[in-house]
Amino acid sequence: MTTAVSDQDRLIPTQSGSLHVKEWTPDASGSLPPILLFHDSLGCVDLWRSFPARLAAATARRVVAYDRLGFGRSDPHPGTLPLDFVAAEARDIVPVLLGHLGIGEFVACGHSVGGGMAVETAARFPSRCRALVTIAAQAFVEDRTLAGIREAKEGFRDPAQFARLARYHGGKARWAVDAWTESWLSPAFAGWTLDTALAEVRCPVLALHGDRDEYGSAEHPTRIAAGRGTVRLLADTGHVPHRECEDTVVEAILSFLSEP
Known part of the structure; x- marks a missing residue:
């Protein structure tokens, strides 16, 4: 039998603007720690698509996703991203979310740069983060990463491609693209790693x-999991596993969270 899941949208105020938050709660949910999702560099709640509901139903856990400032239905970001923006999300935003949502213990799960934010969150809340899942996360600045970003940056010169992104971010779309590409391509960001947080x-x-x-x-996953857990390489899969092979990703997370 498939577990029914209800969802709810809300706005949460921060010092820099309001965050759009969406929760998926399975009817059969109990006291298991909820899963907090962190989206990628051009992502938002809506771009998780069916994944959060599927994850909530499979794990019988409340799943929470939010649009970072400057993305989706959250308020615009007040300026440019600082070089420590990955760590800053865990330092400045996550405590506000946990407080407003009444979350004690939780599971951190992030995609791409959101995976880095999940790592930083697990490091900052070691007594409350019960498990960490990264999906296609980066742990350092790699030539392949920069090459992919340069190619994507060129692709967004196409008005049709940019318009597709703007359907999700509205007038914030240009800021979102620039925040991603210019942050990662900046020489000042070249030395960024997750090593300190992973420790x-x-x-x-x-x-x-x-x-x-x-x-x-x-x-990247090898460095993230080294001495801490498990790497699972997904066959014939690119950068968005939760859309390309959603069933496999949900099952992998369920199995991981079910381990004693």
Whole structure:
């Protein structure tokens, strides 16, 4: 029998603007820690598509996703991204979310740069983050990552491609593209890694990665999971596993969270 899931949208105020948050709650949910989702560099709640509902139904856990400032239905970002924007999300935004949503213990799960934010969150809340899942996350600045970003940047010169992005971000779309490309391509960002945060992670880790990911080699999940958990390389899969092979990703997370 499929578990029924209800969803709810809300706005949560922060010092820099309001965040659009969506929750999926299975009818059979109990006291298991909820899953907090962190989207990718051009993502938003709506671009998770069916994944959060499927994840909530499969795991019998509340799933929470939100649009970062500057994305989706959240308020515009007040300026340019600081070089520490990955760590800053865990430092400045996550405590506000957890407080407003009444979340104690939780599971952090992030896609791409959102995976980095999930790592930073697990490091900052070692007693509350019960498990960490990364999906196609980057752990350092790799030539393959930069090449993929340069190619994407050129692609957004196409008005039709940019218009598709604007359907999700509205007037914030140009800011979102520039925030992604200019941050990662900046020479000042070249030395960024997750190494310091990873050293502080205390919970079990599952690092999922497509074997055809155009934004990062298998070195990323290997570094994320080293001594902390498990790497799972997904066959014939690119940078968006939760859309390309949703069933496999949901099953992998369910199995991981079901381990004693």
